[in-house]
Amino acid sequence: MANLKDQYAIVGAGLTKFGKIFDKSPVGFTLEGIKLAVEDAGLSRDDIDGLLVAMPAMMGEEHAWAARIGALLELPLTFSYTMDMGGATPVAMVQTAALAIAAGLCKTVVCAYGHSENPQGAAFAIPNLEFTMPYGDIGATALQAHIARRHMHEFGTRSEQLGQVAVAFRHNACLNPDAQMFSKGPITLADHQQSRWVVEPLRLLDCCVQTCGGGAVVVTSAERAQDLKHPPVLISGMGQSHSAEIIEPWPGKTGHRGGIPAGRMCFEMAGMKPKDMDVIQIYDGFTILVITSLENYGxxxxxxxxxxxxxxxxxVGGALPCCTAGGLLSEGHLMGMGHVVEGVRQLRRQCKERQVKDAEICFVTGYGGAPHTYPVTLCYSTLILRRP
Amino acid sequence: MSEWEKFLPKPTEDTEPYWDYCRKQELRMQKCKGCGLVRFPPSVICPRCWSLGHEWVKLSGRGKVWSWVIFHQAFYPGYADDVPYNTAIIELEEGPRLHANVIGCRNEEIYIEMPVEVAFEKVDDEVTLPKFRPVLS
Known part of the structure; x- marks a missing residue:
């Protein structure tokens, strides 16, 4: 992968207005996100010949989802896929875009997502999760609660330590006027400890918010990026790993779990180490996921x-600023696209009050999959972004 | 509320024997004829050695609590009357882990490593769920 290092770049990034906003469908949010990202890059329709779109939760049997988004924008596509890795998708779309351009399939790729809670006209198919749902073990919260229980048992981790993740990311969100929890103000550890149990040992403030919204980024070659509107943000490293885990996201006997290969591949490709990162965006659906990710990525x-x-x-202001826009916990559940966009904005130095001074290198992770299938199946994706 | 406004398993071609045995109050899983691995979930192939041969062996039904959590919120209406209820991951003597509920004790009494044994709960003529209860020493 060394020959891909620094050869491709993110040149456009956009997020729609997001939050408890119910005026658009998932398609609508996706389309608006694409427009914002392409305009941010200083490009136009005819420049976009590749499109990747994250599969929305309500897609079901609607095949060619990504191509339909392309049709609604009259994009002249020679490359398009719907991608399906849950919250690992946005980071993985950026990787796939670089690979497609490297293979000569297209020149400039938009990577987009859109999500609406309870969209009109959509029938959510409740999957047949025959080995979990009959017992009432439902939702990603349950998976992460089991992980937290094991982590507490094996390593002595305490709820207060999880709480400090929530406190830190809310602090960051309070520096981001676009964040969903900006207006709620900061929280204290006591607020966390007093918040109600959702799935014990996780409390309400251990869980991300729910968010309607959309967003996109534009990927092209580093060479082409030279002539565009913003300084390019180079893709220096990337990795993925996929594993079946029954609640044991640490190395185990094979060392394959918990995203460990995804992290190793990414740092090796970039020729960097975790300590080289100026800022990180760790996929944070739940506080415990930040703890396990910090461990597994080294x-x-x-x-x-x-x-x-x-x-x-x-x-922000600490030694390892993480989820500087507030993350899924406090910025909004942007499915991981928020993490990519924030990485780009930090390296462009567009972040005003929450700007990490002199940020040059950013690590971004995605995490998703099917927490209640058997076996429990998880996808991990990683990027290192660099300001040249 | 009737008990089974909850989700019921809808077996597939690959998983149906597991639920058929549960209906007969037997906990059986597939043992690979190639490498001897006892596997879960049911599958046409051994994930370890890729052998297609297997037999459905009867398990001891004994195991230990690997993890447990308490739902203080119902994510679907059928579970609302049960809140707070536990779900647990049980590690069986033979190796596999599976989700279940721990029954026959209070939630506060559950702990990791707690010895448990299978207890079948008949839902209707079609479905019987394996659950687990503490082993009284």
Whole structure:
């Protein structure tokens, strides 16, 4: 993969208005996100010959979802896929875009998503999760609650340590006027400890918010990026791994779980180490996921994520600013697209109050899959972005 | 509310024998004829050695609580009357882990490593769910 390093770049990024906004369908949010990203790049319709779109939760049997989005924008596509890795999709779309351009299938790719809670006209298919749902073990919260329980058991992690992740990301969101929780103001550890249980041992403030919204980024060659509107954000590293885990997202016997190969591949490709990162955007559907990710991607030893995250280093202004726009916990559940867009904006130095000073290198992760299928199946995706 | 406004398993061609045995109050899983691995979920192929041969072996029904959580919120209406209820991951003596509920004790009494044994709960003529209860020493 060394020959891909720094050869492709993110040149456009956009997020729609997001939050508890119910005026658009998932298609509508996706279309608006694409327009914003393409305009941000200073490009136009005829420049876009590749399109990747994240499969929305309500897609069901609607095949060619991505191509339909393309048709609604009259894009002259020679490359298009709907991608289906849940919250790992946005990061994986950026990777796939670079690969498609490298293979000569297209020149400029838009990677987009849109999501609406309870969209009109959509019938959500409740999947046949025969080995979990009859017991009432339902939803991603349950998976993460089991992981938290095991982490507490094996490593002595405490709810207060999870709480410090929530406090830090809310702090960051309060520096981001677009964040869904901006107007709610900061939270304290006491607020976290007093928030109600959802699935014990996870409390309400351990869980991300729910969000309607859309967004997109534009990927093209580093060479072509030279002539565009913003300084390019180069793709220096990338990795993926996929694993079946029954609640054990740490190395285990094979070392394949928990995204560990995804992290290793990414850092090796970039020729960098975790300590080289100026800012990180860790997929944070739940506080415990940040703890396990920091461990599995090598920012701290396995089992030590609780104490590592406890001291405020994840805040903007701390030693390892993480989820600087507020993350899924407090910016909004942008399915991981928010993490990519924030990485781009940090490296372009567009972040005003929440700007990490002199940020040059950013690590971005995605996480998703099918937490209630058997076996529990998870996808991990990683990027290192660099300002040249 | 009737008990089974909850989700019921809808077996596939590959998983149906598992539920058929449960209906007969037997916990059986597939044992690979190639490498001996006892696997779950049911599948046409051994994930370890890719052998297609298997037999449905009767398990001891004993295991330990691997993890447990308490739902304080119902994500679907059928579970609302049960809140707060537990779900657990049970590690069986033979190796596989599976989701279930721990019954026959209070939620506060559950702990990791708690010894449990299977207890079948008949839902209707079609479906019987394996659950687990504490082993009294």
């Amino acid at each position: 920012f701290c030893p396995i089992g030590e994520g609780g104490p590592f995250a406890e001291d405020g280093k994840l805040k």
